[in-house]
Amino acid sequence: MIVNRRELKYPIGDMDYFKVNELFKEVLTPDPNNKEYGYTIRSLYFDGLNNDDYHSKMDGEEIRKKIRLRIYDTKTDKVKLEIKRKINISQIKETTIISRADAIKLIDKDYSVLLKYDNKTAHSAYNIMTIGQYSPVVLVDYNRRAYMHNENNIRVTLDSDIKSNEFNFDMFSDDVMMTPIVDYYNAILEVKFDGELFCWISEVLVGLDTTNQSLSKYCSSRRFYENYML
DSSP: OOOEEEEEEEEOHHHHHHHHHHHHHHHHHHTTOBBBBBBBEEEEEEEEETHHHHHHHHTTOOEEEEEEEEESOOOOOEEEEEEEEETTTTTEEEEEEHHHHHHHHHHHHHGGGGGGOOSSSHHHHHHHHHHHTTTTEEEEEEEEEEEEEEEEGEEEEEEEEEEEEEEETTTTTSOOOOOOESSOSSSSEEESSSSSHHHHHHHHTTSSSOOOOOOHHHHHOOHHHIIIOO
């Protein structure tokens, strides 16, 4: 599956978090995965030998990418493999499903497991990871509340309790020690859409005590690398 769309990101505090969450519950359709307090996402990010994906994001390059594995339950047998590309203001996300066993092999840098999948995303990931000698670099957890609207494929998410680990990449373990990465704001509001955004959502965003920023949970989670390796 390949998705091409726009994406806006806003750091928000407690007051704005609860305000927009209540508003979106009233006017948008809750994601069916939402529980009372949302749902958990765990992503394992990979980068090349020279950490080119990290540096391209930090340098603000207009064309860049990230590769990650994503799960919603540590007991799952299905894992999302995603290549997320940014080309100017557009976001392109390529997704395919791989098995838990193959995800473990990929974490161990056995890229060949991707060749068994007959789809473009798996083969693109194989080429990128093989040429760049990719390896896992950071594990990220957070809680998400998500809301949708069919018009223009609008999806609004509120991500909070963001935590990371740069040393333990066992994404299927419940015992990984995760460290909070948030220190100056409490959550990230993301708005993804095709075409144009509804004016009333734009008005809500203008009313927040924040501005649209090029935020990255991936880069924000790589604090050890940033502080001690650069």
